[in-house]
Structures are given as structure tokens and as C-alpha cells.
Amino acid sequence: MKKLTEKNAASYLAVIIFITFIIRCFIAAYTGLGNGESYYFRGALHLDLSYFDQPPLFFWLGAISIKIFGLTNFGIRFPSVLLFSGTSWLLFIVTRQLFNAKAGFWAAVIMNLSAVFTVAVACWYQPDAPLMFFWLVATYFIVELMVGPGAEHSEKTRNSRRTWLLWLAVGVSMGLATLSKYHVLFLFAGVFMFIATNKNQRHWLRHPGPYIAVLITIIMALPILWWNYNNNWVSFVFQGSRAGVGEKFHLHFDWFLRSIGGQAAYLLPWIWVPTIRQLFISYRMRKQLLAYSFIFWMSILPIVFFTVVTLWADLQYHFHWQAPGYMMLFIALGFAVDRSLNGGEKTKRLTRRWLNFSIIFTLLTISVLTLHMVTGFWTVYGPKWVVHYFHGDNLDPTIQGVDYTDIQTRFEKEGWLNDPHIFTGSTRWWLTGKLDWALKGKKDIVVFNADPRNLAFLVDPKKLIGKDAIIIGDKHQAYVDADVKPFFDSVKQVSDIPIIRNGVEYTLQVYYCTNFHVPAQPRMDLPVYKQLIGLPPFGK
Structure with a gap:
């Protein structure tokens, strides 16, 4: 391989993007859908203006993809794989705008090496893939307006035709980002803080361009607003409640430390540490170089917000919510890597070792995890404590990434699948x-629980009255007794469904329930009950 230069950086990255695209296509096709992906998929079958916990764009993209490729793992995930290839290229060109092409190459490489991006964002059917893509599309146009070469004199060209077109492009790309995920609020806030804290950019506050861009974004977000208006603003209530304090305010430093540790693990600790270091460097350099000021404000808000709120809100294991901020810091880290590789021999040697280790670790880990997820080989040939250490009940957590095809086999065997009288x-x-x-x-x-989320909006339980049901449990006997039995004449446990990978690794309980009806006693705590008596599932 020839030495990386400004001229060949783009072509080298294109090769990497192509190779990783092919690899991710195989991962997308042959690994099972995780809990979140499986939960989301029905939204792609039931198109709507918006949804309970996410905006609609990735559902719409999933619907288009399965029309083309079929209702398969690859079909539902292909948009994520394709968009992440575009995200890698966009990160390169944005970094090239701010620094140079070699920095852009390394920024994209590092993003592809970090755990949360290289598989979770790049392969899984979730809203993060379109969010990252359109976040960077908007960033590209914003950089053209405010941070790129000549941006210090942007006031002189503020009324040019190109400027107006760029602001229109900002509005459209921000609108698409808004249709992807609510994280886009931090993009708006970051741009505002960048303008407000830089004197030579404050003239944009007097220019119609930003306000036109915001107006375009709001118009494009009308499907979200209209759906929520007709559903008691449930999306905003739900997402807002996740950062709330609950009934009593208590500080939970264990949650806070868990969040920091989780972010480090999701990025990989040896990538997270230098990435966080760039956050402090960007802060220190924000007054000397406009690019660093831009990176700081575009990264600091999502990282700090979703970390600080864990002091009182249990965000559980959503360590990827800070990901847009880290993506922006990869720009600065790519530039730092380029400078190190052009520095002294010791610095150059250490940087190469760090890069080589990161590449080898990521490739080896993805290969082992993918093979184990598909075959379960580690259960037989590897030390069991490795997969059981972080999970109770002696359960391998990767089983959650296996498609439970044994359920379909059982339904077909019993004749339940084609019986229109059974849900x-x-x-x-x-x-x-x-x-x-x-x-x-x-x-x-039907979800017989107080928290059915989006699934409450995708099936009307009133049309199921009088039918029988097959209810699946995972050691949920107490919840079956409390929340399922009141809706049926009888609930009988039948033989379990073993989930088989490398032998039986997981067992689900099965209940045959007869004659679905409105319970005799009110159950206003359950959305399914509210729907049966003609009320919306959420809200008063």
C-alpha cells in the first residue's frame, strides 16, 4: 500500500467503505434481530405518519427495503448498512473541509473501528443510521456556510445565491434528521451555540437563512406533530419522562458511573479516552480555530446531557444516545492522528501501534461474536464464564440476537399459525x-402490560374479542396470573418452546388462552383494557 497522501486518501477510503459494506451485508443477513429490532419491525408493515417512541423515517425506509428484498433480516437491515457507508464518506468530506483529507480518512476509519458504530449503528434496524447520515448531511452544508475556507468573511457573501441555496439545503437535511430521531434537537442547539459564541458568525442571527431552514424543518416534521396531536402528544411525553426525576429526586452516582463506563465500553476504552481528550482540546482551542469551536459545540451537548441526566434518571443501558457527539469528536481525533503520524518517531510508532491494535481487536471481536451468535460455538468450546459473567440466570446474553424460529416451528406444528381464530x-x-x-x-x-410502547398502536384489540390467544412468557407466571388471566375465560399452560442454537439454550413458556374479552374488573393500568373500552391506550 502506498503512503497515505492528500491525493489518495479518498480512493483508499472508498475501498475500505466498499469492503466493510460487503462484510456488513453478510452480518445483516446471517445474524438474528435483537430485541429492539424485532420490536420495531412491525412498524415497517404498518406505515403511519409517526410512531410512539420514534419518528417515522427509518420505518418508511424499512418498508421500502422489504418490498425490494423481502421480509428477511437482510431486507429490514439493508437501509442501515447502506446509510452507514454514506455516513463514513460524509465524515470524511466534512473532516476534509475542516482540516484535510488525511484527517478525514482517519476520522472515518476510527468511526468504523468503534464498537457502537461499526455494528449497532451500521447494521441494526434502528433509527440511528438515518440520524447519523442526515446529521452529517446537515453538518456538511453548515460547514460550507460557517466554518469552511473563507468562513471568517461569510458576512460579505451572506446574500449570494449560493448562500441562500445552502440554507435551503440545511433546512431539508435537518428536516430529514428530525424525521429520523429526536436527537436532532442537539444539532439545532449546537449550531445556535456556535453562532452565539463567535462574533464573526453572529450576523447569521440577522439573516433570514437560518429561520427559513428552521421553517422548512418544521414543515417536514408535520407528520410527527400531526400524529402526536391526535395521540395525546404521547411521543414527547414518553421521551421526556425518560429524563425525568420521577416522584422523588435522588442522586444516583452508580447510574452516572455506569453511564460513563458504558460509553467507554461501547466506543472501546482505547478509542473513548483519546476521543474524550479531543473534547477538552476542542474547548481549549475553540477561540484560536473556528473548526474546533464548531466541533466542541456540536459534540458537547448530547454527550453531557445524556450523561448528566443519569444522576437522577435511569437510562439503563442506552449508552449509544451520546453517539452523535462522539461522531463529531472523531473529526478532531482524525486530525490528531494525522498530526501524530507526521510527528516524531516515538509519537508515530505509538500511534501506529494503537491503530494496529484497534483494527485487530475490532476485526477479531466482530468475527468471534458473529460466529458465536450464529452457531453458539462458545457455549461448547469456550469458557462459559465469559458469556455468563454479565448476565444472570446462567444465560448467554447473545441469545437475544438469535431469531426465535422455534416459535414459528411450534405454531406451524400445532396449526396455530394459520388459524384465524387465534392471536x-x-x-x-x-x-x-x-x-x-x-x-x-x-x-x-397484544402486549398485556402497562408498557406496550409502539405495539399498542399497531393492532386494534377490539377486533380480537371472542378469539383465543397463545401467550408466550419468559418466567412471567406472576404477570400472566395478574395481567393475562382477567382477559380470558381460561388460561392453560402447555408444553414449553425450547430455543435451540447449539443445543437448548433458552426456554419459553406457552399458555393457551380461550375467549378474549373485557375483564369484569376495570384495569385502567393496562393500555389494552383502555382500548377495549374505547379509550386511547395512553393519556387520560
Whole structure:
């Protein structure tokens, strides 16, 4: 391989993007859908203006993809794989705008080496892939306006035709980002803070361009607003409640430390440390170089907000919510790597070792995890404590990334799949999602729980009255007794469904329930009950 230069950086990156695209296509096709993906998939079958916990764009993209490729793992995930290839290229060109092409190459490489980006964002059916892509599309146009070469004199060209077109492009790309995920609020806030804290950029506050861009974004977000208007603003209530304090305010430093540790693990600790270092460097250099000021304000808000709120809000294991901020810091880290590789021999040697280790670790880990997820080989040939250490009940957590095809086999054997008098469901939204994906959406589903999330909007339970149901449990006997039995004449446990990978690794309980009806006693705590008596599932 020839030495990386400004001239060949783009072509080298294009080769890497192509190779990783092919690899991710195989990962997308041959690994099972996780809990979140399985839960989301029915939204692609049930197109709507918006959805309970996410904006609609990735559902729409999933619907288009499965029309082309079929209702398969690859079909539902292909948009994520394709968009991440575009995200890698966009990160390169934005970094090239701010620094140079070699820095852009390394920024894109580092993003592809970090754990949360290289698989979770790049392969899985979630809203993060379109968010990252359109976030960077908007960033590209904003950089053209405010940070690129000559931006110090942007006031002189503020009324040019090109400037007006760029602001229109900002509005459209921000609108698409808004349709992707609510994280886009931090993009708006970051741009505002960048303008407000830089004197030579404050003239944009007097220019119609930013306000036109915001207006375009709001117009493009009308499907979200209209859907929420007709559904008690449930999306905003739900997302806002996740950062709330609950009934009593208590500081939880364990949650805070868990968040920091989780972010480090998701990025990989040896990538997270130098990335965070760039946050402090960007702050220190923000007054000397406009690019650093831009990177600082575009990265600091999502990272700090979603970390600080864990002091009082249990965000559980959503360590990827800070990802847009880290993506922006990869720009600065790419530039730092380029400078190190052109520095002294010791610095150059250490940087090469760090890069080589990161490449080898990521490739080896992805290969082992993918092979284990598909075959379960580690259960037989590897030390079991490795997969059981972080999970209770002696359960391998990677089993959650396996499609529960044994459910479909059982449904076909019993004749339940083609029986129009039978629907199905569970007492948890995530398990109902896994069940739904196993049956490829062929049965109506109901979540018998206070937290059905988006699934409450995709099936009308009133049309299921009088039918029987197959309810799947995961050691949920107490919840079946409390939340399922009141809706049926009888609930009988039948033989379990073993989930088989490398032998039986997981067992689900099965209940045959007869004659679905409105319970005799009111159950206003359950959305399914509210729907049965004609009320919306959420809200008063």
C-alpha cells in the first residue's frame, strides 16, 4: 500500500467503505434481530405518519427495503448498512473541509473501528443510521456556510445565491434528521451555540437563512406533530419522562458511573479516552480555530446531557444516545492522528501501534461474536464464564440476537399459525417483538402490560374479542396470573418452546388462552383494557 497522501486518501477510503459494506451485508443477513429490532419491525408493515417512541423515517425506509428484498433480516437491515457507508464518506468530506483529507480518512476509519458504530449503528434496524447520515448531511452544508475556507468573511457573501441555496439545503437535511430521531434537537442547539459564541458568525442571527431552514424543518416534521396531536402528544411525553426525576429526586452516582463506563465500553476504552481528550482540546482551542469551536459545540451537548441526566434518571443501558457527539469528536481525533503520524518517531510508532491494535481487536471481536451468535460455538468450546459473567440466570446474553424460529416451528406444528381464530402476545413489549418477528407479522399481537410502547398502536384489540390467544412468557407466571388471566375465560399452560442454537439454550413458556374479552374488573393500568373500552391506550 502506498503512503497515505492528500491525493489518495479518498480512493483508499472508498475501498475500505466498499469492503466493510460487503462484510456488513453478510452480518445483516446471517445474524438474528435483537430485541429492539424485532420490536420495531412491525412498524415497517404498518406505515403511519409517526410512531410512539420514534419518528417515522427509518420505518418508511424499512418498508421500502422489504418490498425490494423481502421480509428477511437482510431486507429490514439493508437501509442501515447502506446509510452507514454514506455516513463514513460524509465524515470524511466534512473532516476534509475542516482540516484535510488525511484527517478525514482517519476520522472515518476510527468511526468504523468503534464498537457502537461499526455494528449497532451500521447494521441494526434502528433509527440511528438515518440520524447519523442526515446529521452529517446537515453538518456538511453548515460547514460550507460557517466554518469552511473563507468562513471568517461569510458576512460579505451572506446574500449570494449560493448562500441562500445552502440554507435551503440545511433546512431539508435537518428536516430529514428530525424525521429520523429526536436527537436532532442537539444539532439545532449546537449550531445556535456556535453562532452565539463567535462574533464573526453572529450576523447569521440577522439573516433570514437560518429561520427559513428552521421553517422548512418544521414543515417536514408535520407528520410527527400531526400524529402526536391526535395521540395525546404521547411521543414527547414518553421521551421526556425518560429524563425525568420521577416522584422523588435522588442522586444516583452508580447510574452516572455506569453511564460513563458504558460509553467507554461501547466506543472501546482505547478509542473513548483519546476521543474524550479531543473534547477538552476542542474547548481549549475553540477561540484560536473556528473548526474546533464548531466541533466542541456540536459534540458537547448530547454527550453531557445524556450523561448528566443519569444522576437522577435511569437510562439503563442506552449508552449509544451520546453517539452523535462522539461522531463529531472523531473529526478532531482524525486530525490528531494525522498530526501524530507526521510527528516524531516515538509519537508515530505509538500511534501506529494503537491503530494496529484497534483494527485487530475490532476485526477479531466482530468475527468471534458473529460466529458465536450464529452457531453458539462458545457455549461448547469456550469458557462459559465469559458469556455468563454479565448476565444472570446462567444465560448467554447473545441469545437475544438469535431469531426465535422455534416459535414459528411450534405454531406451524400445532396449526396455530394459520388459524384465524387465534392471536398471540406476551407480557413484555420486547418479548412480543421477538415473537412477532419469529412469526413474521402473520398474527395479531397484544402486549398485556402497562408498557406496550409502539405495539399498542399497531393492532386494534377490539377486533380480537371472542378469539383465543397463545401467550408466550419468559418466567412471567406472576404477570400472566395478574395481567393475562382477567382477559380470558381460561388460561392453560402447555408444553414449553425450547430455543435451540447449539443445543437448548433458552426456554419459553406457552399458555393457551380461550375467549378474549373485557375483564369484569376495570384495569385502567393496562393500555389494552383502555382500548377495549374505547379509550386511547395512553393519556387520560
